Amino acid sequence: MATGDNIRRYRKAKGLTQAQLADAVGLTEGAIRHYESGIRAVKPELLEKIAKALKVSVGALKDYGVETSQDLMALLLQLEEGYGLVPSEDGMGLAIDPKAQHAPKLAQSIKSWAEKRAEFERGELDEDAYADWKASF
Missing domain, CATH: 1.10.260.40 (lambda repressor-like DNA-binding domains)
Known part of the structure; x- marks a missing residue:
């Protein structure tokens, strides 16, 4: 957007x-x-x-210029070097290479996201609260 x-x-x-x-x-x-x-x-x-x-x-x-899956793929490839974002072994998800410079920060951010997403899916957060959390990140 x-x-x-x-x-x-x-x-x-x-x-x-x-x-x-x-x-x-x-x-x-x-x-x-x-x-x-x-x-x-x-x-x-x-x-x-x-x-x-x-x-x-x-x-x-911000506008990150992601309009197509190809744009997203290019961004993911850029994130591999500094953040250690790599494809999982089965190719169906992403993993974090712990040796990458910013891997610990990325891992913590993704963990926070997983926790908030779980709260949302359990009904502990409504859609607006979840959207507010994402916007604050």
């Missing part, structure tokens, strides 16, 4: 209008409209302010 689409999605999820988000970050409503529509690109420092106002991580708003 494009950055502007992500801003719109989280703004609406938080029940904010474009004018309210604009006020929260010191912009005009027109500027927010242009960011959401993709007419203007959001500078990194401004993206941080918008993320803070929406109470989400900057990563939740």
Whole structure:
């Protein structure tokens, strides 16, 4: 999803209008409209302010350029080197090579995700709470 689409999605999820988000970050409503529509690109420092106002991580708003399975595969291959993300032996999942530099951090993040996902599947978290957790990551 494009950055502007992500801003719109989280703004609406938080029940904010474009004018309210604009006020929260010191912009005009027109500027927010242009960011959401993709007419203007959001500078990194401004993206941080918008993320803070929406109470989400900057990563939740970024566009990682994954539009196809081929794009996703290219990204996964890039993650192999520094994070040790590798295909599992059966080829049906992913594993982490513990020798990779950032493997421990990735392993902990995935463990946290698995725990939250299990809570969601058991009904201990509703869809909104699970979405909020993902957006904060």
